[in-house]
Amino acid sequence: MGEDSQPQTRLWTRNFVLAIVTNLFISMVFYLLMTSMALYAVERFQASDSAAGFASSAFIVGSMVARLFAGRLLDTLGRRRVLLASLAVFVVASLLYLPANTLGLLLALRFVHGLAFGAGNTAIAAAVQTLIPPARRSEGTGYFGLSATLATALGPSLAIQLSSNGEYEGIFYFCAASSVISLIIAFTLRLPERVRSPGKHSGHHEPSRRSRLSALLDPDALPIASVIFVVGLAYSGILAFLVSYAKARGMSDSAGIFFLLYAAAVLASRLFVGRIQDRRGDNSVMYPTLAFFALGLAMLALEPSVWSIGLAGILVGFGFGALLPCAQTIAVTAVPPARMGTGISTFYFMLDAGTGLGPVVLGALVPVLGYAGMYGALSLLMCSAVLLYFLVHGRTHRGPRRA
Structure with a gap:
């Protein structure tokens, strides 16, 4: 058969709810920092407009790089391992914003933080698909996506409030706490793993035809x-x-x-x-x-x-x-x-x-x-x-x- 263990028959299971909450805290960190990082780079390091823009976009660049390899890692190492390893790096990166005292360090940190986000977000999105009954896949995916929607509504306004006096420590502390919570919840998740089929055939494409890009x-x-x-x-x-x-x-x-x-x-x-x-x-x-x-x-x-x-x-x-x-x-x-x-x-x-x-x-x-x-x-x-x-x-x- 080749994929997961017993198929799910219910949508609202314990693990499905925990996956939604985990993604909520991951997404809160994303939106809090994306909406405040350019201004932070200008006020803290007197960055130029282009450098300030890259302080935001370096995160997305890191995320893109991670997504190129995350899918392959999920299919080989397993969903739970990739998720926990990514969130561990996500926590460490969230804790390093305050010590990052130069613009170069900030840009490097944003890239690494984006790597962790891209891998972790891909892992939780892939894992949650195994928890959704196939006949309700679109409905379940929509409910899961509400976590990111809620972060879209709360993150930017919370970032404005926490940095209203020109101090950004509150944002960084909140992001660090959210990252730790997401890791703790992820440890309690039980995710079905793909069971390898005999042989190397794993999909529609024969290995001899699959290019490195595919x-x-x-x-x-x-x-x-x-x-x-x-x-x-x-x-x-x-x-x-x-x-x-x-x-x-x-x-x-x-x-x-x-x-x-x-x-x-x-x-x-x-x-x-x-x-x-x-x-x-x-x-x-x-x-x-x-x-x-x-x-x-x-x-x-x-x-x-x-x-x-x-x-x-x-x-x-x-x-x-x-x-x-x-x-x-x-x-x-x-x-x-x-x-x-x-x-x-x-x-x-x-x-x-x-x-x-x-x-x-x-x-x-x-x-x-x-x-x-x-x-x-x-x-x-x-x-x-x-x-x-x-x-x-x-x-x-x-x-x-x-x-």
Whole structure:
């Protein structure tokens, strides 16, 4: 048979809940540091704009490198070993921000911290798929993703509060505590491991045909992951520039309203979108969520107001926030069970690549098009993502998947 022990018949098991909580604390560290690190580099080390930007993006670079190899490690060493080892490094890295007293040390630490995050996040995402009944895979993936959604809503606002007086020690202490908690909970997790089948055959691809690249990025997951690359690039325009856009228009508070309504929309969507995908097929949710995301970006291209930015948050929540678990379900279903770890790492590698590359490309567009023009261009980009999805998946996957 070749994959896990006895299949799960219930969704809400002890281990599923613990996996969600573990991912919540990991994600809290990510969002707290991503939203504060550039400003910290400027205030602590008088870093230039480019160096300050790299203080944030070095984490994503490390995460991308880790995801290239995490899938292979999960499929060979095992999910629990990779998860615990990654979270141990994650804890150590979280404790080293205060002693890091030069910009060079900070950049190196951010890269190593990203390595640990990429490996740990891939491990927990792959492990949780073994805890979800196949017939409820999209629904379960959506519920698991709520942990990251909650961190999206809480992390940035908490970072602002903890650093309101210009001191960042509170952020670092909170991140260290969250990292320790995630490691402790992970020790209590019981994760089914893949049982090796006799011989070396482990999937759709014969070893003689599998290139070195396909051992790192699964070919079966790449089609839907290419869509997620475009989606991640578009979302990076919100992560990197929405606060600056709102501040430039004298509407700083509206950015907070955007993320609050975004989180509320994602929470609402997870209650039903996964069930619809499981029962009616991938296209029934992917086309609407891609369209909602494009509309949300178009709203940001309008003359900004509290209502337009708030509505954009709702649309992006039902778009980007809802389509991520749906697309991840497609990636997981596309790969052989023995290659699930590599499939998930491929999915997240492409998401990180789009999110990391986006600010660089879009930063060059802002002086030319302005913020509104940039969001208009991103809305058109998402329209092209609809066509890309049709070409790589939508035209051949219309009905519900079999359990």
